[in-house]
Amino acid sequence: MVLAAFARAIFGSANDRHVKRFRPRVEAINALEPELQKLSDEALRARTDDFRQQVANGRDIDDLLVPAFATVREASRRALGMRHFDVQMMGGMVLNERAIAEMRTGEGKTLVATLPVYLNALTGKGVHVVTVNDYLARRDAAWMGQLYRFLGMSTGIIVHGLSDAERKASYDADITYGTNNEYGFDYLRDNMKYARAQMVQRGHAFAIVDEVDSILIDEARTPLIISGPSEDRSALYETVDRIIPIVVEGDFELDEKQRAVTFTDQGVEKLEERLAAEGILKGASLYDVENVALVHHLNSALRAHKMFQRDKDYIVRNDEVVIIDEFTGRMMPGRRYSEGLHQALEAKEKVKINAENQTLASITFQNYFRLYKKLAGMTGTAATEAEEFADIYSLNVVTVPTNVPVQRKDDEDAIFRTAAEKFDAITEVIIDCRERGQPVLVGTTSIEKSEMLAELLKRKGIENIAVLNARYHEQEAHIVADAGVPGAITIATNMAGRGTDIQLGGNLEMRIERECKDLEGAERDAKIAQIKAQIAEAKKKALAAGGLMVIGTERHESRRIDNQLRGRSGRQGDPGHSKFFLSLQDDLMRIFPVQSMDTMLSKLGLEDGESITHPWVTKAIERAQGKVEARNFDIRKNILKYDDVMNDQRKVIFEQRLELMDNENVADAIGGMRHDVVDTIVARACPERAYPEQWDIEQLAEDAKRYLNLDIPAKAWSEEEGIDVEQVRERLKTLSDEAAAAKVARYSPEIMRQVEKSILLQSIDSLWREHLVTLDHLSKVVGWRGLAQRDPLNEYKQEAYELFQTMLSTMRELVTSQLSHVVLQMQAPPEDLPPPDLSRTREVHIDPFTGEDDSGDGPDEDPSTSPLDPELLKGLSRNALCPCGSGRKVKHCHGAF
Structure with missing residues (x-):
């Protein structure tokens, strides 16, 4: 240990040495800048054709990295008004080397991606940029699309609701933006088509995954599944739901760690008596072979009643059970739990019970993204999962230095005996920040806790609190954009709003979009100037108050999720502050107890309302989190081992289908x-x-x-x-x-x-x-x-x-x-086999352990609220489809008056 620390002090860490390799090429790019600044727009754009010709003649794209990156930087300065920093150039080089660039929040990852995207698009094989939701796909495609069009490249977008023709056109573009679910479902749907011409994807050459930890780890626990309806058993679900309330403590065992619940022998005997009285039980025992389906329904109903909580795991909206994502706190419309669990919840909540589904096609994200010949990713938090990225995806993690040194102050955790004491302390800190004009972002783990905290603050006389959770995800980006205004209090479930910067003083682009959408000409320019002045003044106040204060109300099972929350503060060298408040009643502390913590608090003789704060305590909690992360990694790895067996067979079937179609x-x-x-x-x-x-x-x-x-x-x-x-x-x-x-x-x-x-x-x-x-x-x-x-x-x-x-x-x-x-009845043969009817199928994303289901529907936000480059609307009929990908006509979407 001592020798390792000494070696790091002399030679630098492995990451430092890795980053140092990029400096000569960054200097070479900088040396080209004066020359490129002299070129006209047309001459700069012509470099794209020259690069393409060189690649077509056999030149390796890596040999073109320096001139191509320099071209993108100059084009970005002209088209977007943004010039890449040197560290952003390094990030682009990391991505081009099939690695993950870990860059802090606010370092401009969206702009970084344009460098390797442009370079790899020169091959003409298409580049896929993968985002976590439809909003970000639309935003980034419209925003960065200005740069690509300036350089003579086409951009496409893949979001929910597009027709096959629209999807094919988007995939045929040089650069395609879309969500992870849509890419995966398109791959599965393509392999259900009956002719090559009906397929929309054209291969998997290069992909850059934004928020790579969320997509390749959090969401990769669940396979993508296309399913169709099966037999309706709603009557049986309702009958079983009537019976389950007789099951009380002692009739079942609940294991919160494993997310499992099972009947005890006592519970089985009680159920057998009741089921026999109802005339449902066949034979003498519940576990006779003819009762297999009944046992399945009973187990699903038990989980629904004893493990899943309303307003934490799901909410009921518009007579539907809607799942809440445990990592982001977002509502996931269209998602459904698998294996009858969702039907059991519908019976429990007395809403309409929809039929179960049969799997038609399936793939895991691990095996989908391993289809790409070249894969890269970027995020603010990847180092804690470096082993998994290397093991599963063969991706190294490289931490890119910040453009300006980080000034955020991260306090040690404060631990209280009870949740009530903890929330009282949080309330006091929030009130103090509001009085000083310091913006506050509070991270919670569920809707229930975010609303409880908001109610607690209202009782203390604190008004104008922005609650960002699954109930209001339509306004998610706009709420996050205002979280840096002096005195603003934003309560968010975990990492809701990820992908949108919290800028001190407010987000200029969001305010212009919101306040100037109906203005034109001089009136619009005057309003923008006014907004800029207001934001500059507000930023001064926020900086004077200490920057953004981030408060964590609980530790998550994963250190990475906690780091994401902390990372929202201290953007681009701004001052900031973060602190986690914990109690012994928190889920992590209760389910995965830190040894001797309660004893330690007792010996210290803590009074009500007092807390313990010490680096050793924080380290002990992080070790507990590390154990949970390792266990979760083992679970994901084990799932993948089983899916690899199916994947080998899937490849054989899909390749055979392609051969037959050709x-x-x-x-x-x-x-x-x-x-x-x-x-x-x-x-x-x-x-x-x-x-x-x-x-x-x-x-x-x-x-x-x-x-x-x-x-x-x-x-x-x-x-x-x-x-x-x-x-x-x-x-x-x-x-x-x-x-x-x-x-x-x-x-x-x-x-x-x-x-x-x-x-x-x-x-x-x-x-x-x-x-x-x-x-x-x-x-x-x-x-x-x-x-x-x-x-x-x-x-x-x-x-x-x-x-x-x-x-x-x-x-x-x-x-x-x-x-x-x-x-056969004689008639002229069709030119092509008709595509299979997928109208009754639905896409689902199911976790084999928790039963969670994440569809490809994406957020049900109004697409017309997302930004779109006005250039895309020029020359379009008002009855044409809107280029944002919403599926609406221009006059009803971004062309609405």
């Missing part, structure tokens, strides 16, 4: 399947080395009719002298080939090629869906094999392989049987 004639593949089926039929009825009289003649004739639609004289064949199995096999192959050829002659080769392709693709899709369900069930029960001293993962791999082989065999039989029996 192949105009699949007759050879169909013929091979037909011959494989003949081999199976003969092997089943006529075992090797068996005499003809031992053959199962009835089975042979029956299978020939079922799979090949052939009436064969099986009995006569078996009685022929000298007949053997090989002859039977060859006769069947010949007869089946002749029958297929006759069908081709009857309907024409063009029509039969189309029919063969359609049946083959539809059969693959149908069987793959059933296979997904089977693997899902297998993954949930295979863990019990560990009790027999067998490795569950190896067992899963072996059985999944056998199930996959069975699925392929079934597919051959299904395709052969359908083509043998098909009868």
Whole structure:
């Protein structure tokens, strides 16, 4: 330890040495600046064509980094009025090296991304910029799009609600902005299409993931799933919900650490009596095989009643149960819990019960983002998860220095005995800040606590409090933008509003958008000048009061989430202050207790309202958080090991579908399947080395009719002298080939090629869906094999392989049987197979442990409130679709008067 510290002092840390490598190239970029400043706009734009030609001639894009970055910096100064700092150049180099750039909040990550995005877009293969929500995708595409258009590059946007044609146009652009969910769902939907022309994505060359920790870690716990409706069981959910209230303490066991709840033997006996009285129980025991579905419903109802809390895990709005994201505190409309849990909550809250869904296609974010040949990310907080990024995604984390030294003061945690004492202390600090004109941002862990704190402040006479949580996420960005105004008090659930800077004095762009949208010409210019003066004056007051004060009301399980909250203060060298207030009644302290904390407080003889503050205590809490993070990493890693097995099979199926779509004639593949089926039929009825009289003649004739639609004289064949199995096999192959050829002659080769392709693709899709369900069930029960001293993962791999082989065999039989029996009504064949009807499907994002479900719907904000470059509206008809991607006409969206 001492030697390591000594080496760091002499040579610098590994990160310092990594950053130092970039300085010569930054100096080379700076040296080009005077030369580029002399160029006209047209000459600067022409450099893009020159770079593209060099890349087309075989030059590596990394050789163009210095001139390309210098070009972007100069273009940004002209198009956006922003010049990249040297440290932003370093951040761009980190991203180009397939790494994660950890840059503090306010360091301009959105601008940093333009450097590697432009450089990699020169290849013409498309660059994807991934954001956490639709608002940021729209904002960044419109904002940075000005720079790309100045340089002669096109920009697209992928948000919820676009048509396939609009999506394809966006993916065909040089640079595409979109959300992680939309990219993943488009990939799944593409692999459900029946023709290459219907697919919207054109490959996965390079992606930059904004807020990379949120997307690749927090949201990557849950797979993306496209599902369709299944059988309606709402009556059973309502019946079970009536019964669950008889379950009281002692009838179940609750494990908050594992987020699990189970019935005790006492509870099972009580339920069996009640269910038998209701006439629902089949047989004598709840665990008889015919009661499997009933047990599933009971377990879901138990979780709904005993583990999930209204206004913390979900809220009820417009007669719907809407999930609250545990990390951001945002409301997630369209999300649904899996495995019947959402239906159980709907029954509990007495709202309409919607049917469960069946999985049609699925992929994890880990395996989706590993499709990219080149992947990079940026965030303010990644170092604590560096091991996971390296292990799962092969991404190194590089901390980029700030442009101006950080001046924020981070206090040690203050720990109180009770939550009431803690909130009293928080209230006093907030009141003191308000009196001094210091803006305050308070981070809470749930809607319930944010509203409770707001109510507490109102009772103390504090008014004009901005509560930013899932109920009001439509105004999220605007509320956060005003959080730096002197004396402002903003209470936010965790990291709501992430992606929008808190600028001391107020956010200029947001105020202009809000206050000047109806003004034009000189009146608009005068108003903007007035706003600038007001913000400058307000910033002076906020700086004099000490900058933004960040108060944490609890420690999160992850240090990274706490660091995100702290990072909202101290932007661009501004002063700031942060402090966490804890109590022994907090969830983290209660579920993962820090040893001897209560004893320590008792020995100190703390009075009511007093707290303990010490670096050792803070370190002890951080160690507890580290243990939780390590456990969560192990859980995610274990999920990925199982999904990797499915992913190998998914690749085989998706690649096979692509080959079939690209192949105009699949007759050879169909013929091979037909011959494989003949081999199976003969092997089943006529075992090797068996005499003809031992053959199962009835089975042979029956299978020939079922799979090949052939009436064969099986009995006569078996009685022929000298007949053997090989002859039977060859006769069947010949007869089946002749029958297929006759069908081709009857309907024409063009029509039969189309029919063969359609049946083959539809059969693959149908069987793959059933296979997904089977693997899902297998993954949930295979863990019990560990009790027999067998490795569950190896067992899963072996059985999944056998199930996959069975699925392929079934597919051959299904395709052969359908083509043998098909009868066509003559009509002109379509030019292309019609795309599958996805109107009844829905996208969901499900956590296999907690059952949380995050759809691709995104926030249900009004798109017309998001910024859009006015240039995009020029020349557009008022009845045309708005370029913001809302799906509305211009006159009803950004072109509204």
